[in-house]
Amino acid sequence: MYSSELIKGTLKTIILKLLKNNGKMYGYEITQRVKELTNNKIQITEGALYPTLHLLEKEGEVEAETETIGKRVRKYYTITPKGKVTVDLKVNEFVDFMNTMKFLLDFELDVGHAAK
Amino acid sequence: MYSSELIKGTLKTIILKLLKNNGKMYGYEITQRVKELTNNKIQITEGALYPTLHLLEKEGEVEAETETIGKRVRKYYTITPKGKVTVDLKVNEFVDFMNTMKFLLDFELDVGHAAK
DNA sequence: TTGGATACCTAAGAGTTTTAGGTATTTTTG
């Protein structure tokens, strides 16, 4: 149960949105949360996630801070004010794209909220 | 006015859906129709279109036939029965993905149909 | 004690699209 190559171009948006909603999160946690929220439909691979997080950090959209749990180091990410602006732009752009595709492909979406 | 890299992975779906709805169309016509239907928001580039049409033909999703207008050759494409099955699958997959993203990003969409 | 989950990471490859060309005919416009 995965929705394939459509995810392309939405990864940054998903990460930023999660960070905006949930405060600080670490990489592995993000993959698990997305998996759980989408009932295994979207599975972010670590090979895609970590480079993207590093990029977002370099761009100033998120900030990282490490925390040591036992002997293990966790890297927590927080969204910056710049990131909050970006995420709203990206979500709006996505919604606009959805409406365009809805018209072009002529389909309806669920009214209620539920990731079946 | 374009909605950037989100289009990735939707090109085949858009082409097949247009061919299913409108009968035979030629390449250039497809780019113009999409542009017009989406109010310039989605602009299919020819560098993406032609290779994709050739691929769809090789896969048996569409069939091509040439027609000569004056001294110019036009290549008309028609969707095959196999293509009709494929387009329904692809649109369903896309809608499913949209609903998942709608939940994940928590947004609402327009109720009415209008590519503003 | 060993397998699975947690937790981080990188690099090569694959897939799709953009960019940037090329050719040629037809129509519009100054």
Added chain:
DNA sequence: CAAAAATACCTAAAACTCTTAGGTATCCAA
């Protein structure tokens, strides 16, 4: 009427993003 713009086809290199496939190491449960 000449030049520009639109029509109409095409390909190849580059760019971008993600997957695949590794690597390391800790923690917990069977």
